[in-house]
Amino acid sequence: MSASESSRQFLLTVSMGKRLIADALAADEAVLRAAKEHCLVVIMGSTNAQIAAALAEKLSLPFSPQGFHRGLQLGPARAVEHPAPQSADFIVRAGELLRDKTVFDIADTLGKDDLILKGANAVHLKTQSAGVLIGSPVGGTMMPILQAAVGRRTRLIxxxxLEKRVERPIGELAALASRSNDGKGLRLLQSCGEVFTELDAIEAxxxxxxxxxxxxxxxxxxxxVLLTLSGSEENLLRAERYFRSIQDTPSFSL
Incomplete structure (x- = not known):
């Protein structure tokens, strides 16, 4: 830290972190350009519910975050009754919302100018790599996503x-998950996509x-997470005002 810089500590709850990531991506020029001029696919998930809501507000599109999820990790022995999840991802092509569509419907049409936002279940910060839990015997949404990202160079974020950070490299953990002796449990897939955490959101x-x-x-x-932020006093004050404004962000609910 240079002599002209200051530093300050901030505590972010999980819900504040989701809101922070959502606000940063909803302000990102590449994300907005994909939505307005090409195709943006926001896959259902708890973090992506916040992102889709922020984007829908910015693009004047209808959206409800209620039920915008697929699989969920719940607390042990917790029985939760909740409405059926939504049946469509949030997909915007040339500024128009594609209603009742999922990534399975449009993956074959995606190309290098398009963008997919897909949540993750594990992040290894040192290598900037993400892992996605797989419960489906045919690979779930990651199969059409990888076809687009690897086969046609669609950008994947x-x-x-940060609460999903892991200690070991994702590839190593994926191998461990696949070696389950009883053949049960979830698998872990290492993705080729870019990682975007609260650290990236704060910089952006x-x-x-x-x-x-x-x-x-x-x-x-x-x-x-308790974070230390470093930079100009002016920017630290902007961040402090922002964190104060989102501190009452409610926890995820079904």
Whole structure:
């Protein structure tokens, strides 16, 4: 840190982190260009529900985050009754919402100018790689996504919260998941997509460097991260005002 820079600590809850990532991506020129001029695909997920809501507001499109998810990791022995999930991803082509469509319907039409946002279940910060849990015997949404991303160079971004960080490289963990002796449990797929965490969102929105200092807490701070932000005092004040404005962001609910 140079003599002209300042630093400050901020605590982000999981819900604040999702909101931060959503606001940063909804302000990103490449994301907006894909939605307005090409095709943007936001795959159903808890973080992506926030992203789709932010984009829908910016693009004046209808959207409800209720039920915008596929598989969910719930607490142990927790029985939850909830409405059926939505049946469509949030897909915008040339500014128009493609209603009742999923990535399975349009993957074959995606190309290098298009963009896919797909959440992740694991992130390895050192290698900037993401892993996606696979429960489907045919690979779930990642199969058509990889066909587009690998086969036709469609840009793929994984918005993922820091609470999903893992210690070992994703490829190593994927191999462990595949070696289950009883043949049960989820698999883990290492993706070729880009990682976008709260650290990236802070740099994009406020031109600040963010470092993970500590994590965890209780009474609503479970899964939270304590970050140190470094940069100009002006940008730190902007970040502080923003974090104050989102501190009451509600937790994900069904």
């Amino acid at each position: 994984h918005p993922v919260g 929105l406020f031109s600040l460097r963010a470092y993970l200092l500590a994590a965890g807490g209780v009474c609503g701070a479970e899964g939270s």
